[in-house]
Amino acid sequence: MSEPHPAVTSEQQATDENTSQKPARTQAAADEPLFTPEQEARIGEIAQAWLLKHPELLVEVDQKLQKIQYDEQMKAMTTAAIKHQDEMLNDKTVPAIGPENAKVAVIEFFDYQCSVCARQAPVIQSLMKANPQVRFIFREWPIFGYRWKPSFQAAETGLRIWQQRGGDAYMKYHNALFASGHIEGALTQKDVTQAASAASAGKLKNNDMLDTLSRTDILAKNTGFQGTPGIVVMPLSGATADTVTIFPGGAMESMLQDAINKASVQAGH
Template identity: 55%
Template sequence: MLTVKRTALAVMMISALLSGMANAAEKATPVFTPEQEARIGEVAKDWLIAHPDVLVVVSQKLQAQQQEEQQRSMTAAAIQNQAALLNDKGTPSYGPTDAKVTVVGFFDYQCIYCARLAPELEKIIKANPKTRFVFKEFPIFGQRWPASLSAAKTGLQVWQQKGADAYLKYHNALYATGHNEGKLTAGDISTAAKAVGLSAKTAPDVQETLDGINTLAQQLGFSGTPALVVMPATGASADNVTVIPGFTSAAALQVAIDKAAVNGEK
Protein backbone atom coordinates (compact mmCIF):
# COMPACT_ATOMS: atom_id res chain seq x y z
CA MET A 1 0.00 0.00 0.00
CA LEU A 2 2.85 2.38 0.89
CA THR A 3 4.57 1.68 -2.44
CA VAL A 4 1.34 2.43 -4.29
CA LYS A 5 0.94 5.75 -2.46
CA ARG A 6 4.53 6.71 -3.17
CA THR A 7 4.12 5.78 -6.82
CA ALA A 8 0.98 7.89 -7.00
CA LEU A 9 2.85 10.84 -5.50
CA ALA A 10 5.65 10.40 -7.97
CA VAL A 11 3.24 10.26 -10.91
CA MET A 12 1.61 13.46 -9.67
CA MET A 13 5.00 15.15 -9.38
CA ILE A 14 6.09 14.03 -12.85
CA SER A 15 2.73 15.03 -14.31
CA ALA A 16 3.09 18.49 -12.81
CA LEU A 17 6.58 18.76 -14.28
CA LEU A 18 5.41 17.67 -17.72
CA SER A 19 2.47 20.07 -17.49
CA GLY A 20 4.84 22.92 -16.71
CA MET A 21 7.03 21.96 -19.66
CA ALA A 22 3.98 21.85 -21.88
CA ASN A 23 2.88 25.32 -20.82
CA ALA A 24 6.34 26.66 -21.46
CA ALA A 25 6.37 24.98 -24.85
CA GLU A 26 3.14 26.71 -25.80
CA LYS A 27 4.77 30.08 -25.25
CA ALA A 28 7.92 29.18 -27.14
CA THR A 29 8.52 28.23 -30.74
CA PRO A 30 7.40 24.58 -31.25
CA VAL A 31 10.36 22.19 -31.33
CA PHE A 32 8.44 18.98 -32.02
CA THR A 33 5.40 18.24 -34.10
CA PRO A 34 2.25 17.05 -32.25
CA GLU A 35 2.92 13.54 -33.54
CA GLN A 36 6.49 13.63 -32.21
CA GLU A 37 5.35 14.94 -28.82
CA ALA A 38 2.79 12.16 -28.56
CA ARG A 39 5.44 9.56 -29.37
CA ILE A 40 7.86 11.05 -26.80
CA GLY A 41 5.11 10.80 -24.19
CA GLU A 42 4.54 7.15 -25.00
CA VAL A 43 8.26 6.38 -24.79
CA ALA A 44 8.57 8.19 -21.45
CA LYS A 45 5.55 6.34 -20.06
CA ASP A 46 6.89 2.95 -21.16
CA TRP A 47 10.31 3.77 -19.69
CA LEU A 48 8.85 4.72 -16.32
CA ILE A 49 6.78 1.53 -16.23
CA ALA A 50 9.92 -0.47 -16.96
CA HIS A 51 11.88 1.41 -14.25
CA PRO A 52 9.50 1.77 -11.26
CA ASP A 53 12.48 2.34 -8.95
CA VAL A 54 12.74 5.84 -10.41
CA LEU A 55 9.18 6.56 -9.28
CA VAL A 56 10.04 5.35 -5.79
CA VAL A 57 13.09 7.65 -5.61
CA VAL A 58 11.07 10.62 -6.83
CA SER A 59 8.23 9.92 -4.39
CA GLN A 60 10.68 9.56 -1.50
CA LYS A 61 12.22 12.92 -2.34
CA LEU A 62 8.80 14.51 -2.56
CA GLN A 63 7.78 12.99 0.77
CA ALA A 64 10.97 14.29 2.41
CA GLN A 65 10.32 17.77 1.05
CA GLN A 66 6.77 17.70 2.39
CA GLN A 67 7.97 16.60 5.82
CA GLU A 68 10.59 19.34 5.93
CA GLU A 69 7.99 21.94 5.00
CA GLN A 70 5.60 20.61 7.64
CA GLN A 71 8.37 20.75 10.25
CA ARG A 72 9.20 24.37 9.37
CA SER A 73 5.52 25.30 9.52
CA MET A 74 4.99 23.69 12.94
CA THR A 75 8.17 25.25 14.32
CA ALA A 76 7.10 28.71 13.17
CA ALA A 77 3.65 28.15 14.71
CA ALA A 78 5.21 27.05 18.01
CA ILE A 79 7.31 30.21 18.19
CA GLN A 80 4.27 32.34 17.36
CA ASN A 81 2.22 30.61 20.07
CA GLN A 82 4.94 30.48 22.72
CA ALA A 83 2.87 32.31 25.34
CA ALA A 84 -0.03 29.86 25.02
CA LEU A 85 2.38 26.93 25.18
CA LEU A 86 4.23 28.11 28.29
CA ASN A 87 2.01 30.46 30.28
CA ASP A 88 -1.46 28.89 30.54
CA LYS A 89 -2.07 28.57 34.30
CA GLY A 90 -4.84 26.05 33.70
CA THR A 91 -2.38 23.62 32.11
CA PRO A 92 -0.46 21.23 34.41
CA SER A 93 3.27 21.74 34.70
CA TYR A 94 6.11 20.24 36.69
CA GLY A 95 9.49 21.74 37.41
CA PRO A 96 10.87 25.21 38.21
CA THR A 97 8.78 28.14 37.00
CA ASP A 98 11.96 30.02 36.08
CA ALA A 99 13.38 27.16 33.98
CA LYS A 100 15.42 28.12 30.94
CA VAL A 101 13.96 25.26 28.90
CA THR A 102 10.43 23.85 28.74
CA VAL A 103 9.14 20.61 27.25
CA VAL A 104 5.47 20.81 26.25
CA GLY A 105 3.63 17.57 25.56
CA PHE A 106 0.19 16.97 24.00
CA PHE A 107 -1.15 13.54 24.89
CA ASP A 108 -4.15 11.26 25.32
CA TYR A 109 -4.33 8.58 28.01
CA GLN A 110 -5.81 6.13 25.48
CA CYS A 111 -3.05 6.68 22.89
CA ILE A 112 -0.73 3.66 22.75
CA TYR A 113 2.21 5.76 21.57
CA CYS A 114 1.67 8.16 24.47
CA ALA A 115 1.78 5.13 26.75
CA ARG A 116 5.09 4.09 25.23
CA LEU A 117 6.41 7.62 25.60
CA ALA A 118 5.44 7.89 29.29
CA PRO A 119 8.40 5.90 30.71
CA GLU A 120 10.79 7.73 28.36
CA LEU A 121 9.45 11.03 29.66
CA GLU A 122 9.86 9.85 33.25
CA LYS A 123 13.55 9.26 32.56
CA ILE A 124 13.92 12.74 31.07
CA ILE A 125 12.15 14.42 33.99
CA LYS A 126 14.47 12.74 36.49
CA ALA A 127 17.57 13.58 34.43
CA ASN A 128 16.64 17.25 33.96
CA PRO A 129 15.55 18.77 37.30
CA LYS A 130 16.10 22.31 35.99
CA THR A 131 13.76 21.79 33.01
CA ARG A 132 10.04 22.55 33.18
CA PHE A 133 7.51 20.11 31.77
CA VAL A 134 4.05 21.20 30.61
CA PHE A 135 1.28 18.65 30.05
CA LYS A 136 -1.41 19.51 27.52
CA GLU A 137 -4.40 17.20 27.97
CA PHE A 138 -5.49 16.51 24.38
CA PRO A 139 -8.10 13.70 24.41
CA ILE A 140 -8.37 13.06 20.68
CA PHE A 141 -10.03 9.69 21.32
CA GLY A 142 -12.74 11.19 23.53
CA GLN A 143 -15.57 10.47 21.10
CA ARG A 144 -14.48 6.88 20.58
CA TRP A 145 -13.63 6.08 24.20
CA PRO A 146 -15.32 8.19 26.91
CA ALA A 147 -12.57 7.36 29.41
CA SER A 148 -10.18 9.39 27.27
CA LEU A 149 -12.10 12.61 27.94
CA SER A 150 -12.90 11.71 31.54
CA ALA A 151 -9.24 11.02 32.34
CA ALA A 152 -8.19 14.32 30.77
CA LYS A 153 -10.75 16.34 32.74
CA THR A 154 -9.83 14.58 35.97
CA GLY A 155 -6.16 15.28 35.35
CA LEU A 156 -6.84 19.00 34.97
CA GLN A 157 -8.94 18.94 38.13
CA VAL A 158 -6.13 17.23 40.04
CA TRP A 159 -3.73 19.92 38.84
CA GLN A 160 -5.95 22.81 39.85
CA GLN A 161 -6.94 21.32 43.18
CA LYS A 162 -3.83 19.46 44.35
CA GLY A 163 -0.85 20.85 42.40
CA ALA A 164 2.14 19.60 40.42
CA ASP A 165 3.30 16.60 42.47
CA ALA A 166 -0.22 15.16 42.70
CA TYR A 167 -0.80 15.70 39.00
CA LEU A 168 2.40 13.93 37.94
CA LYS A 169 1.55 11.02 40.25
CA TYR A 170 -1.93 10.77 38.72
CA HIS A 171 -0.54 11.09 35.18
CA ASN A 172 2.00 8.31 35.65
CA ALA A 173 -0.49 6.09 37.50
CA LEU A 174 -2.89 6.03 34.55
CA TYR A 175 -0.15 5.04 32.11
CA ALA A 176 1.14 2.46 34.59
CA THR A 177 -2.18 0.59 34.30
CA GLY A 178 -1.22 -0.41 30.77
CA HIS A 179 -4.84 0.22 29.79
CA ASN A 180 -4.88 2.10 26.49
CA GLU A 181 -6.79 1.94 23.20
CA GLY A 182 -10.18 1.74 24.91
CA LYS A 183 -9.15 -0.34 27.91
CA LEU A 184 -8.92 2.44 30.50
CA THR A 185 -11.84 2.22 32.94
CA ALA A 186 -13.71 4.62 35.18
CA GLY A 187 -12.31 2.58 38.05
CA ASP A 188 -8.74 3.21 36.90
CA ILE A 189 -9.38 6.95 36.82
CA SER A 190 -11.15 6.98 40.19
CA THR A 191 -8.39 4.97 41.86
CA ALA A 192 -5.66 7.27 40.55
CA ALA A 193 -7.62 10.39 41.56
CA LYS A 194 -8.34 9.12 45.06
CA ALA A 195 -4.69 8.19 45.53
CA VAL A 196 -3.74 11.87 45.21
CA GLY A 197 -6.64 13.13 47.32
CA LEU A 198 -8.89 14.69 44.67
CA SER A 199 -12.21 15.85 46.07
CA ALA A 200 -14.84 15.24 43.39
CA LYS A 201 -17.36 17.45 45.20
CA THR A 202 -15.22 20.55 44.82
CA ALA A 203 -13.57 19.66 41.48
CA PRO A 204 -13.45 22.72 39.20
CA ASP A 205 -14.93 23.00 35.71
CA VAL A 206 -12.05 22.52 33.26
CA GLN A 207 -13.89 22.54 29.91
CA GLU A 208 -12.57 25.98 28.99
CA THR A 209 -9.00 24.78 29.47
CA LEU A 210 -9.65 21.71 27.32
CA ASP A 211 -11.16 23.88 24.58
CA GLY A 212 -8.13 26.16 24.67
CA ILE A 213 -5.73 23.23 24.33
CA ASN A 214 -7.69 21.89 21.37
CA THR A 215 -7.56 25.28 19.65
CA LEU A 216 -3.83 25.56 20.31
CA ALA A 217 -3.19 22.08 18.89
CA GLN A 218 -4.99 23.06 15.70
CA GLN A 219 -2.93 26.24 15.41
CA LEU A 220 0.24 24.18 15.74
CA GLY A 221 -0.90 21.68 13.13
CA PHE A 222 -1.17 18.76 15.58
CA SER A 223 -3.80 16.20 14.63
CA GLY A 224 -2.53 13.30 16.70
CA THR A 225 -0.72 12.35 19.87
CA PRO A 226 1.85 12.41 21.25
CA ALA A 227 3.22 15.74 20.06
CA LEU A 228 6.08 17.57 21.76
CA VAL A 229 7.53 21.05 21.63
CA VAL A 230 10.89 21.79 23.25
CA MET A 231 11.81 25.47 23.50
CA PRO A 232 13.74 27.99 25.58
CA ALA A 233 11.84 30.41 27.80
CA THR A 234 13.33 33.34 25.89
CA GLY A 235 14.97 33.81 22.52
CA ALA A 236 13.03 31.07 20.79
CA SER A 237 14.03 30.59 17.15
CA ALA A 238 14.08 27.94 14.44
CA ASP A 239 17.59 27.06 15.62
CA ASN A 240 16.67 26.14 19.19
CA VAL A 241 13.02 25.02 19.02
CA THR A 242 12.25 21.37 18.28
CA VAL A 243 8.80 20.07 17.36
CA ILE A 244 8.29 16.31 17.54
CA PRO A 245 4.94 15.20 16.06
CA GLY A 246 4.94 11.63 17.29
CA PHE A 247 6.71 9.11 19.50
CA THR A 248 10.33 9.75 20.40
CA SER A 249 12.99 8.31 22.66
CA ALA A 250 14.51 9.74 25.83
CA ALA A 251 17.80 10.16 23.96
CA ALA A 252 16.23 12.19 21.15
CA LEU A 253 14.32 14.29 23.64
CA GLN A 254 17.53 15.00 25.54
CA VAL A 255 19.14 16.24 22.33
CA ALA A 256 16.23 18.64 21.86
CA ILE A 257 16.56 19.91 25.44
CA ASP A 258 20.28 20.45 25.00
CA LYS A 259 19.65 22.39 21.79
CA ALA A 260 17.14 24.64 23.50
CA ALA A 261 19.53 25.23 26.38
CA VAL A 262 21.71 27.56 24.33
CA ASN A 263 19.92 30.40 26.13
CA GLY A 264 20.68 29.12 29.61
CA GLU A 265 21.16 26.09 31.84
CA LYS A 266 18.95 23.05 31.58
Protein backbone atom coordinates in the same frame (compact mmCIF):
# COMPACT_ATOMS: atom_id res chain seq x y z
CA MET B 1 24.12 63.84 -59.13
CA SER B 2 23.95 60.39 -60.74
CA GLU B 3 20.90 58.17 -60.55
CA PRO B 4 21.21 54.88 -58.51
CA HIS B 5 21.96 51.88 -60.65
CA PRO B 6 18.73 49.91 -61.24
CA ALA B 7 20.39 46.65 -60.15
CA VAL B 8 21.55 48.15 -56.85
CA THR B 9 18.09 49.61 -56.18
CA SER B 10 16.42 46.27 -56.84
CA GLU B 11 18.92 44.37 -54.66
CA GLN B 12 18.57 46.79 -51.76
CA GLN B 13 14.78 46.60 -51.99
CA ALA B 14 14.88 42.82 -51.84
CA THR B 15 17.21 42.93 -48.81
CA ASP B 16 14.90 45.36 -47.01
CA GLU B 17 11.90 43.16 -47.71
CA ASN B 18 13.69 40.07 -46.42
CA THR B 19 14.75 41.91 -43.29
CA SER B 20 11.23 43.13 -42.55
CA GLN B 21 9.79 39.64 -43.08
CA LYS B 22 12.23 37.75 -40.81
CA PRO B 23 10.63 38.61 -37.45
CA ALA B 24 7.23 37.47 -38.68
CA ARG B 25 8.60 34.13 -39.86
CA THR B 26 10.63 33.67 -36.65
CA GLN B 27 7.57 34.29 -34.44
CA ALA B 28 5.51 31.88 -36.53
CA ALA B 29 8.17 29.21 -36.12
CA ALA B 30 8.22 29.79 -32.36
CA ASP B 31 4.48 29.20 -32.19
CA GLU B 32 4.78 25.83 -33.88
CA PRO B 33 5.07 22.74 -31.58
CA LEU B 34 8.48 21.12 -31.34
CA PHE B 35 7.06 17.65 -31.85
CA THR B 36 4.18 16.20 -33.73
CA PRO B 37 1.46 14.35 -31.77
CA GLU B 38 2.94 11.08 -32.99
CA GLN B 39 6.41 12.07 -31.80
CA GLU B 40 5.06 13.16 -28.41
CA ALA B 41 3.26 9.84 -28.01
CA ARG B 42 6.44 7.95 -28.82
CA ILE B 43 8.50 10.01 -26.37
CA GLY B 44 5.93 9.20 -23.67
CA GLU B 45 6.18 5.49 -24.44
CA ILE B 46 9.98 5.61 -24.20
CA ALA B 47 9.90 7.54 -20.91
CA GLN B 48 7.37 5.11 -19.42
CA ALA B 49 9.42 2.09 -20.47
CA TRP B 50 12.57 3.61 -18.98
CA LEU B 51 10.90 4.41 -15.66
CA LEU B 52 9.51 0.88 -15.44
CA LYS B 53 13.05 -0.43 -15.83
CA HIS B 54 14.31 2.01 -13.18
CA PRO B 55 11.56 2.22 -10.49
CA GLU B 56 14.16 3.23 -7.90
CA LEU B 57 14.09 6.70 -9.47
CA LEU B 58 10.39 7.05 -8.67
CA VAL B 59 11.08 6.05 -5.06
CA GLU B 60 13.87 8.61 -4.86
CA VAL B 61 11.64 11.35 -6.28
CA ASP B 62 8.84 10.43 -3.87
CA GLN B 63 11.22 10.51 -0.90
CA LYS B 64 12.56 13.88 -1.99
CA LEU B 65 9.04 15.27 -2.28
CA GLN B 66 8.08 13.92 1.13
CA LYS B 67 11.17 15.51 2.70
CA ILE B 68 10.36 18.87 1.11
CA GLN B 69 6.78 18.67 2.39
CA TYR B 70 7.94 17.58 5.88
CA ASP B 71 10.48 20.41 6.07
CA GLU B 72 7.83 22.93 5.06
CA GLN B 73 5.45 21.52 7.68
CA MET B 74 8.10 21.73 10.41
CA LYS B 75 8.92 25.31 9.43
CA ALA B 76 5.27 26.32 9.62
CA MET B 77 4.73 24.56 12.96
CA THR B 78 7.87 26.10 14.45
CA THR B 79 6.71 29.55 13.39
CA ALA B 80 3.31 28.87 14.96
CA ALA B 81 4.84 27.64 18.23
CA ILE B 82 6.90 30.82 18.51
CA LYS B 83 3.87 32.94 17.72
CA HIS B 84 1.89 31.24 20.51
CA GLN B 85 4.81 30.98 22.94
CA ASP B 86 3.03 32.74 25.79
CA GLU B 87 -0.04 30.49 25.54
CA MET B 88 2.20 27.44 25.23
CA LEU B 89 4.21 28.17 28.38
CA ASN B 90 2.23 30.34 30.78
CA ASP B 91 -1.20 28.79 31.32
CA LYS B 92 -1.33 28.29 35.10
CA THR B 93 -4.30 25.92 34.85
CA VAL B 94 -2.14 23.39 32.98
CA PRO B 95 0.15 20.90 34.78
CA ALA B 96 3.76 22.13 34.77
CA ILE B 97 6.48 20.18 36.58
CA GLY B 98 9.97 21.55 37.14
CA PRO B 99 11.61 24.83 38.17
CA GLU B 100 9.79 28.04 37.25
CA ASN B 101 13.12 29.63 36.33
CA ALA B 102 13.99 26.84 33.91
CA LYS B 103 15.58 27.82 30.60
CA VAL B 104 13.89 25.08 28.56
CA ALA B 105 10.44 23.49 28.50
CA VAL B 106 9.10 20.26 27.03
CA ILE B 107 5.40 20.53 26.20
CA GLU B 108 3.41 17.38 25.43
CA PHE B 109 -0.13 17.28 23.99
CA PHE B 110 -1.62 13.88 24.80
CA ASP B 111 -4.70 11.71 25.33
CA TYR B 112 -4.77 8.89 27.89
CA GLN B 113 -6.44 6.60 25.33
CA CYS B 114 -3.68 7.15 22.73
CA SER B 115 -1.50 4.07 22.21
CA VAL B 116 1.52 6.11 21.06
CA CYS B 117 1.11 8.38 24.10
CA ALA B 118 1.15 5.30 26.31
CA ARG B 119 4.47 4.23 24.79
CA GLN B 120 5.75 7.78 25.15
CA ALA B 121 4.89 8.01 28.86
CA PRO B 122 7.89 6.02 30.22
CA VAL B 123 10.16 7.90 27.83
CA ILE B 124 8.96 11.20 29.31
CA GLN B 125 9.41 9.82 32.84
CA SER B 126 13.01 8.87 32.10
CA LEU B 127 13.64 12.23 30.44
CA MET B 128 12.33 14.05 33.51
CA LYS B 129 14.68 12.16 35.81
CA ALA B 130 17.63 12.98 33.56
CA ASN B 131 16.70 16.66 33.25
CA PRO B 132 15.53 18.08 36.60
CA GLN B 133 16.47 21.56 35.35
CA VAL B 134 13.84 21.39 32.57
CA ARG B 135 10.16 22.31 32.93
CA PHE B 136 7.71 19.70 31.65
CA ILE B 137 4.25 20.93 30.67
CA PHE B 138 1.43 18.44 30.17
CA ARG B 139 -1.38 19.58 27.87
CA GLU B 140 -4.39 17.33 28.38
CA TRP B 141 -5.86 17.00 24.87
CA PRO B 142 -8.63 14.34 24.89
CA ILE B 143 -9.05 14.03 21.13
CA PHE B 144 -10.72 10.62 21.55
CA GLY B 145 -13.35 12.05 23.87
CA TYR B 146 -15.93 12.26 21.09
CA ARG B 147 -15.65 8.48 20.75
CA TRP B 148 -14.75 7.35 24.26
CA LYS B 149 -16.08 9.42 27.17
CA PRO B 150 -13.34 8.32 29.64
CA SER B 151 -10.86 10.40 27.65
CA PHE B 152 -12.65 13.54 28.79
CA GLN B 153 -13.13 12.17 32.31
CA ALA B 154 -9.45 11.31 32.62
CA ALA B 155 -8.35 14.72 31.32
CA GLU B 156 -10.72 16.64 33.58
CA THR B 157 -9.66 14.62 36.63
CA GLY B 158 -6.00 15.22 35.82
CA LEU B 159 -6.52 18.96 35.62
CA ARG B 160 -8.48 19.01 38.90
CA ILE B 161 -5.75 17.05 40.67
CA TRP B 162 -3.12 19.49 39.38
CA GLN B 163 -5.08 22.54 40.42
CA GLN B 164 -6.21 21.21 43.79
CA ARG B 165 -3.42 18.83 44.87
CA GLY B 166 -0.29 19.99 43.03
CA GLY B 167 2.44 18.51 40.88
CA ASP B 168 3.41 15.41 42.86
CA ALA B 169 -0.16 14.15 43.02
CA TYR B 170 -0.67 14.90 39.35
CA MET B 171 2.38 12.92 38.25
CA LYS B 172 1.32 9.92 40.35
CA TYR B 173 -2.11 10.05 38.75
CA HIS B 174 -0.70 10.59 35.26
CA ASN B 175 1.74 7.70 35.44
CA ALA B 176 -0.73 5.36 37.14
CA LEU B 177 -3.32 5.94 34.41
CA PHE B 178 -0.87 5.14 31.64
CA ALA B 179 0.46 2.16 33.62
CA SER B 180 -3.03 0.64 33.50
CA GLY B 181 -2.42 -0.24 29.86
CA HIS B 182 -6.05 0.53 29.03
CA ILE B 183 -5.96 2.41 25.73
CA GLU B 184 -7.84 2.68 22.43
CA GLY B 185 -11.28 2.51 24.06
CA ALA B 186 -10.37 0.23 26.97
CA LEU B 187 -10.03 3.01 29.56
CA THR B 188 -12.90 3.17 32.06
CA GLN B 189 -14.15 5.52 34.76
CA LYS B 190 -13.01 2.90 37.27
CA ASP B 191 -9.44 3.25 35.94
CA VAL B 192 -9.66 7.01 36.41
CA THR B 193 -10.94 6.61 39.98
CA GLN B 194 -8.23 4.09 40.87
CA ALA B 195 -5.47 6.29 39.45
CA ALA B 196 -6.76 9.26 41.45
CA SER B 197 -6.83 7.07 44.57
CA ALA B 198 -3.22 5.96 43.89
CA ALA B 199 -2.31 9.64 43.82
CA SER B 200 -4.02 10.17 47.19
CA ALA B 201 -6.06 12.90 45.54
CA GLY B 202 -8.99 12.46 47.92
CA LYS B 203 -12.31 14.09 47.13
CA LEU B 204 -11.95 16.75 44.47
CA LYS B 205 -14.09 19.80 43.82
CA ASN B 206 -16.08 19.33 40.65
CA ASN B 207 -14.59 22.39 38.92
CA ASP B 208 -15.43 22.91 35.26
CA MET B 209 -12.34 22.20 33.15
CA LEU B 210 -13.93 22.98 29.78
CA ASP B 211 -12.18 26.33 29.35
CA THR B 212 -8.74 24.83 29.91
CA LEU B 213 -9.44 21.89 27.59
CA SER B 214 -10.79 24.26 24.96
CA ARG B 215 -7.67 26.46 25.11
CA THR B 216 -5.46 23.43 24.70
CA ASP B 217 -7.50 22.20 21.74
CA ILE B 218 -7.23 25.59 20.02
CA LEU B 219 -3.52 25.86 20.77
CA ALA B 220 -2.77 22.37 19.44
CA LYS B 221 -4.62 23.06 16.21
CA ASN B 222 -3.08 26.52 15.82
CA THR B 223 0.34 24.93 16.19
CA GLY B 224 -0.49 22.46 13.45
CA PHE B 225 -0.82 19.20 15.38
CA GLN B 226 -3.30 16.78 13.86
CA GLY B 227 -3.12 14.09 16.53
CA THR B 228 -1.45 12.90 19.70
CA PRO B 229 1.17 12.91 20.93
CA GLY B 230 2.49 16.28 19.90
CA ILE B 231 5.69 17.51 21.55
CA VAL B 232 7.36 20.91 21.53
CA VAL B 233 10.81 21.61 23.00
CA MET B 234 11.57 25.31 23.36
CA PRO B 235 13.20 27.93 25.61
CA LEU B 236 10.89 29.63 28.10
CA SER B 237 11.88 32.99 26.64
CA GLY B 238 13.33 34.30 23.41
CA ALA B 239 12.44 31.29 21.31
CA THR B 240 13.67 31.32 17.71
CA ALA B 241 13.50 28.91 14.81
CA ASP B 242 16.93 27.62 15.87
CA THR B 243 15.90 26.89 19.47
CA VAL B 244 12.52 25.21 18.89
CA THR B 245 12.03 21.56 17.94
CA ILE B 246 8.65 20.05 17.02
CA PHE B 247 7.76 16.37 17.18
CA PRO B 248 4.35 15.68 15.57
CA GLY B 249 4.18 12.19 17.02
CA GLY B 250 6.26 10.06 19.37
CA ALA B 251 9.99 10.61 19.77
CA MET B 252 12.83 8.54 21.18
CA GLU B 253 14.47 9.78 24.36
CA SER B 254 17.73 10.50 22.51
CA MET B 255 15.87 12.76 20.05
CA LEU B 256 14.19 14.64 22.86
CA GLN B 257 17.47 14.97 24.74
CA ASP B 258 19.16 16.38 21.65
CA ALA B 259 16.36 18.93 21.35
CA ILE B 260 16.74 19.91 25.01
CA ASN B 261 20.50 20.26 24.61
CA LYS B 262 20.09 22.42 21.50
CA ALA B 263 17.58 24.70 23.18
CA SER B 264 19.69 24.88 26.36
CA VAL B 265 22.90 25.86 24.59
CA GLN B 266 21.27 28.37 22.30
CA ALA B 267 19.24 29.83 25.15
CA GLY B 268 22.45 30.49 27.07
CA HIS B 269 21.86 27.74 29.67
